[in-house]
Amino acid sequence: MTAGKDGTDSLNSYTPFMLQKWLKDIVIRIFTGEGMPELTGGIRILEEGETPLDSHCLYIGDHELIEKAFSLGRFPGSPIMIISAGSCKAFTEDNVPRQLRLVETSLPVIPLYNRVQESVHRYLEWEKLVRDSFFEDDGLKKILDASLPMFNATLLLCSSWYKTLAASCHPDVNDIYSKEIKEMGHFSHESIQKLSGRETENGGLLVHTELLPPDSENHMIIRRICFKGEIYARLFVILKDKTPDSCISDLTEVLGNYLSEFMYGHHGVDFGGNxxxxxxxxxxxxxxxxxxxxxxxxxxxxxxxxxxxxxxxxxxxxxxxxxxxxxxxxxxxxxxxxxxxxxxxxxxxxxxxxxxxxxxxxxxxxxxxxxxxxxxxxxxxxxxxxxxxxxxxxxxxxxxxxxxxxxxxxxxxxxxxxxxxxxxxxxxxxMADKGSQALTFNRNIIYLCHPGLIALMNHDRKTGGNLTEVMYIYLRNERNSALAAKKLFIHRNTMLNKVHRIEEILGETLDDPRLRERLLFSYHVIEYTTKYRNEDVMALRKNTDIRDCRKQS
Known part of the structure; x- marks a missing residue:
């Protein structure tokens, strides 16, 4: 449990619906009010005085003090929740403050406070179990197993294509969808058609959907786990009967947030593997x-x-x-x-x-x-x-x-x-580069190149030509001059003239297969140096310190 304002206990992600269900056996009457209190400021016992009440706190108090607080104008303008010991007879549906969510119970103040704290503790214990599961193998399964007692419903987590990622089935829930998961490990095509329905609204994904599926007597909640606008998992919560439950709806939202955090988190445990x-x-x-x-x-x-x-x-x-x-x-x-x-x-x-x-x-x-x-x-x-x-x-x-x-x-x-x-x-x-550095302490690998390629590069630099590229395209296309010309966007005759000039500079004919291999390899050496190292192979760097070589490579 975390500390809230003034050292009070923080409710974290509790909601009024959860508290109402946990206290249902002692509830006399509920006024829902307008809006939803945030309940992030802690649990407080309502005391005498004129200090305005904090809308972020959950107050527990005697019914007479609650009525008096109202008469003194202590209620804030924003939604607030109060659990009363006894019935506030001064309030009716017509005159209860619109911002007040009031839960009237049959317990005295101190036993009521203890009961609420027990519920709070049980919830926080569940949250701790869920978070502890983040760092365990098979974390998804452990998260659902830890949540089963809190939900008292079947929990199924499926991939975006409805294959089971993890499941925790309640023994009293025997609907057809749970049965499919148990028997096949995924939903059938027919079930997918029934459950998929409308998943978008106004151009955005519907994260939360509730329905009574066809051929089922069990209310179902679907919480979609999304990342960057895409569904990549669905949490199915299947209740024991067809009655909706606002408490379970809120718990589903909390669990969905935890599953999202785990699944697109980086805790070192991949749910898709083992x-x-x-x-x-x-x-x-x-x-x-x-x-x-x-x-x-x-x-x-x-x-x-x-x-x-x-x-x-x-x-x-x-x-x-x-x-x-x-x-x-x-x-x-x-x-x-x-x-x-x-x-x-x-x-x-x-x-x-x-x-x-x-x-x-x-x-x-x-x-x-x-x-x-x-x-x-x-x-x-x-x-x-x-x-x-x-x-x-x-x-x-x-x-x-x-x-x-x-x-x-x-x-x-x-x-x-x-x-x-x-x-x-x-x-x-x-690998040749590293071997060369170890032997010669020189990081320039121009020495791996055929001298003819260096001659072509020097010629291109002096004339602004592209004979080096022409040679490479020509050789890569098995000396097919028409195909090479097409790729260079030049006429075939121009291509043949350039090949003739290349052979003149090389001093050898390109009919020699060993020469062609050496020239292609040499061209790749130039590519490696310019594109990977971002260096000019023609700028010779003799006697480079080997430590500097290793640092830059």
């Missing part, structure tokens, strides 16, 4: 899992989607300024819709997706537009590895894919998805 998978992935990458027998045993326990071959996708997501963290749980939920048969985990701040495929020649297939849209929305980037058959290759595959992310984000910042093969040449160049 702790065993996270440990398994980290043990593999960090070489703590090398024994084949142990590997096979753990794979059997995990029941991975991978049957033969797999690709690794590494997704890098920056911190969201709104929640001051990475919304891992939300993103994993969305990624599962794009890669439904994959295994997803987190490692060192990144999201890792193991995507299975049945044969090595099969291409990895996914909705690229949806994936790019998701990445763009969160300023995230993804790299996709080559396929592998062996999980023991994961450390190598992981580091190659991470390197692809690093190179791609620097060299092609406008793209969102990077394929390892598109950057594998730069990977080799970087």
């Amino acid at each position: 702790p065993e998978l996270r440990t398994f992935v980290s043990d593999l990458i960090e070489f703590r899992l090398t024994d084949k027998k142990e590997l096979d045993e753990r794979v059997g326990v995990l029941n991975l989607s991978i049957t033969k071959y797999y690709h690794l996708i590494v997704i890098s997501v920056p911190e969201d300024p709104v929640i001051k963290g990475v919304p891992y749980n939300y993103l994993i939920n969305q990624i599962k819709q794009i890669f439904p048969y994959s295994d997803i985990s987190t490692y060192m701040g990144d999201i890792l997706v193991l995507v299975p495929k049945k044969s090595y020649e099969a291409a990895i297939t996914f909705d690229r537009e949806a994936f790019e849209t998701l990445l763009d929305k969160h300023d995230a980037h993804a790299a996709i590895s080559n396929y592998s058959r062996f999980l023991t290759s994961l450390p190598t595959i992981y580091h190659q894919t991470k390197l692809t992310l690093r190179l791609g984000m620097k060299m092609s910042p406008d793209e969102r998805i990077y394929i390892y093969e598109d950057y594998s040449m730069y990977h080799m160049i970087e």
Whole structure:
């Protein structure tokens, strides 16, 4: 319990409807008043005096003192809630102050105060259990289990496509929707059609809906968990009978807020995955899992989607300024819709997706537009590895894919998805670069280039020409002069003249396949230096200190 004003106990997120239900066995009469008191200032016993009452506090007092406080003008103009010991006979529906929510009870003041405090304590204990669950594995399930006694109703949390994320079922609730979840783990298509209904109003999402579904005798509350304008989970609260309950409605709102905080928070627990998978992935990458027998045993326990071959996708997501963290749980939920048969985990701040495929020649297939849209929305980037058959290759595959992310984000910042093969040449160049630095203490890798390419670059700088680019496009298109000319927007004859001039400067013919390989490799060296390092390869830097090399690379 937190301290409120003047050391009183804060009600946190209590609402009048909750208090009215908790005290229903002692309630005589209720005047609802106009507006809803905030109840953030604590619980106070009403005392004699002329001091104005605080609208943020919940007051408990003798009925005569309440009537006297009204006659002295102590009531504020904003909504206020008072629980009375005894009935205030001076008030009727016609003359009760419009701002007053008055709950008349049959208990004396002190027993009434104690009863309210017991209810407050029980609520706060529930809140503590919910928050403690944030930092546990299987946190969603623990949150719902902790909430079951408070709600006394069935609680179902489903993904945006109505698949169960967690459930806590009350034994006395036996409606058809709970039964579907228990038996199938998701709602049927027919049930989805009945429950989805209208989810938007005036261009915005309806967060809270209440209904009596068809073929059901149980009132249902649907609380949608949204993030950045999209539904990514739904909380279903199914009551024991068809009667609406304002207390449960308010509790649902509180629980929905906690679930939202957990699910798009960054507490290190992804609701879409499992702790065993996270440990398994980290043990593999960090070489703590090398024994084949142990590997096979753990794979059997995990029941991975991978049957033969797999690709690794590494997704890098920056911190969201709104929640001051990475919304891992939300993103994993969305990624599962794009890669439904994959295994997803987190490692060192990144999201890792193991995507299975049945044969090595099969291409990895996914909705690229949806994936790019998701990445763009969160300023995230993804790299996709080559396929592998062996999980023991994961450390190598992981580091190659991470390197692809690093190179791609620097060299092609406008793209969102990077394929390892598109950057594998730069990977080799970087390894050659590091080896060269270790041997020569020189960070300039112009020495990896064919002299002919350097001659072409010097010619272009002197003349303002583009022979270096022409050579690359020509070679990339298998020396098809017509196709290369089309890509350069020049006439084929002009293209042939430029190729002739290139061969003159090289002093060799481009018919030599080894020369073509060297020239293409050299061109990639120039790209790596200019796009990744942001350096001019022609500006020679001899005898660079190796410590400075490592700092800049």
